[in-house]
Amino acid sequence: MKNPMFALLGLGLLLAAASAYAQTGAVKANVPFNFVVDKADFPAGQYTLVSFGSSGALMTIQSSDGRIIKAVIPNDCESRQTQRKTKLVFHRYRDHYFLAQVWMAGSDRGRELLHSQRENEMALNYPAQNVVVVATLR
Secondary structure (H helix, E strand, O other), X not given: OOOHHHHHHHHHHHHHHHOOOOEEEEEEEEEOOOEEEOOEEEOOEEEXXXXXXXXXXXXXXXXXXXXXXXXXXXXXXXXXXXXXXXXXXXXXXXXXXXXXXXXXXXOOEEEEOOOOHHHHHHHHHOOOEEEEEEOEEO
16 A cells, blocks of 8 residues: 555544444634645635544544545643633644644543644744634534
8 A cells, every 4th residue: 555544544434433433522613724734734714623432532624515524643632721612723833834732621631633744844944833723512
């Protein structure tokens, strides 16, 4: 196979569906800027992020028209405080945005996406700023 990670993600999606795991969380957000997740570029717009599995080990990102779908395997992250709002956190380098974290209101645990090679390259040349987009539970 040319891209083993793609095959792994496809297999993960298939196993998640076949195992009949319930959704562990769905977040809806209107992102007012273009952004990047892994190697995929997303235009500004409305997105739904859904975590699957008992631990939320697989997350999908889907545009409101259903045309753009990306599956990612995020890591767990924790905060010292319970989150007041459901939100997406982006890392901004100049005019480039990278989805970094997803938090749900009422929880001190979130989901953190791995830094892509593109983000690592941007981080070498520009300081990062966190940009928060408030979201809603779906």
